[in-house]
Amino acid sequence: GQNIDQPTEMTATEGAIVQINCTYQTSGFNGLFWYQQHAGEAPTFLSYNVLDGLEEKGRFSSFLSRSKGYSYLLLKELQMKDSASYLCAVRALYSGAGSYQLTFGKGTKLSVIP
């Protein structure tokens, strides 16, 4: 099985930077995804890391260290609309079916305050 941990809630100020951490334990690792989910809406794709290092995409960056089983999502220049849940998801080889399965963490609810 897989074990994915991320903080339940975070609060940050508009215009600031926030880092949301995710740790995982799995075998057959094949990539880590971050999704954003506004209340009552569909999760939407933010980033994908499969190799170690930093991936930058506008105000959002995601980092991966496979040896440490660790990732973070960095949000810069926070805006009120960034208030949402951020889901860390790990893809791993599902030996039973010879394919890859995606498992989600419980999500981090981010509140951006003025």
Next chain:
Amino acid sequence: GAGVSQSPRYKVAKRGQDVALRCDPISGHVSLFWYQQALGQGPEFLTYFQNEAQLDKSGLPSDRFFAERPEGSVSTLKIQRTQQEDSAVYLCASSLVGTGFSGANVLTFGAGSRLTVL
């Protein structure tokens, strides 16, 4: 269609009733997934289809849950004899390729069907 469409958006059922939730994936997407999301939790995997074949149903919580995708496009998740613990949002997601593809296989989610069992 342009996105993944789910219906109904909201469903209230009395305990013991049967419900059917529909998912219309993006046209041409091979893979279709159903997830269950309880309040304040992340999505939990239920089942996976590659075209019309149900390749993985390991996440279905009981034999009251049944899913089908008979023509490899629209899928229906059916829950028989609903119970209060079935109350959750049921998310459908689709992707262009099958889960054997090792590259970035991004899932596109629908907005979900919120089921409340009284």
